Amino acid sequence: MPSRSQEDRQYPPLEQVPRHVGIIMDGNGRWARARGLPRTAGHRAGTESLRGVLRAAVEFGIQILTIYAFSTENWGRPESEVRALMVILERVIDRELDELHAEGVQLRHVGRLERLSPRLQRKVQDATELTRNNQQLILNVAFDYGGRAELVDAIRRIIVDGVPAEQVDESLVSRYLYTAGLPDPDLIIRTSGEMRISNFLLWQGAYAEFYVTSTLWPDFDRDELYKALEDYNRRERRLGLLTE
Numbered sequence: 001m002p003s004r005s006q007e008d009r010q011y012p013p014l015e016q017v018p019r020h021v022g023i024i025m026d027g028n029g030r031w032a033r034a035r036g037l038p039r040t041a042g043h044r045a046g047t048e049s050l051r052g053v054l055r056a057a058v059e060f061g062i063q064i065l066t067i068y069a070f071s072t073e074n075w076g077r078p079e080s081e082v083r084a085l086m087v088i089l090e091r092v093i094d095r096e097l098d099e100l101h102a103e104g105v106q107l108r109h110v111g112r113l114e115r116l117s118p119r120l121q122r123k124v125q126d127a128t129e130l131t132r133n134n135q136q137l138i139l140n141v142a143f144d145y146g147g148r149a150e151l152v153d154a155i156r157r158i159i160v161d162g163v164p165a166e167q168v169d170e171s172l173v174s175r176y177l178y179t180a181g182l183p184d185p186d187l188i189i190r191t192s193g194e195m196r197i198s199n200f201l202l203w204q205g206a207y208a209e210f211y212v213t214s215t216l217w218p219d220f221d222r223d224e225l226y227k228a229l230e231d232y233n234r235r236e237r238r239l240g241l242l243t244e
Contacts (some may be wrong), residue, residue: 014229015235018185020066020183022066023066024142025050030042031216047092050067056214059222064183070143086117086120105137109143110140110145112153140179150203174204179204184205184208207237209237211237213228
């Protein structure tokens with residue numbers, strides 16, 4: 001959690017704030033290893049970091065936050081780590097849901113649900129239903145998510161719905177994605193210094209600005225988020241076009 005001095009620190013106003021920010025929350029394992037702790041300790045520390053980042057996102061005017069919590073490839077990790085991550089997700093829902101709801105956070109799940117336990121599926125569904133009318137911040141939790149899997153699921157649903165090939169365009173595909181109805185991310189942040197997108201928001205992030213910090217996710221806080229937004233403000237977004 002950020003210190004009180006960090007929480008009280010005032011920042012210069014930003015000329016432009018990204019409406020939608022995606023975060024690849026990387027580095028939990030390295031954070032734990034550097035401290036001689038098991039990887040699960042890093043994952044737990046990462047959930048604590050998320051609290052401060054959510055508050056900062058609201059403070060800075062971000063409207064939509066999409067966090068990469070568990071990828072389709074993460075099932076290949078050791079069974080004990082996967083099991084621990086499922087327990088952490090369940091505990092976070094149990095512990096944080098009432099406060100998130102009270103603070104106006106709308107929770108959405110992006111990804112597949114069927115590989116989660118029936119109990120965890122119900123908790124995710126209950127959390128999204130409880131908060132579906134909240135407007136302060138939309139928090140997309142990408143859990144059992146992969147950009148390729150998302151596109152495969154979209155194509156399957158388009159075929160099942162019998163959409164004629166000549167009607168398939170970018171707008172239609174977007175309506176079949178997990179993020180249907182939401183604007184594409186303006187900014188994608190990756191912690192831990194790795195320079196790759198890791199199957200995250202492949203379609204939606206086509207023209208997102210990409211910001212990489214060497215800070216490990218458990219150490220990412222309000223100050224670090226502001227640095228990313230400052231960098232975004234220095235960018236010139238051309239979206240494939242030319243400026244005069």
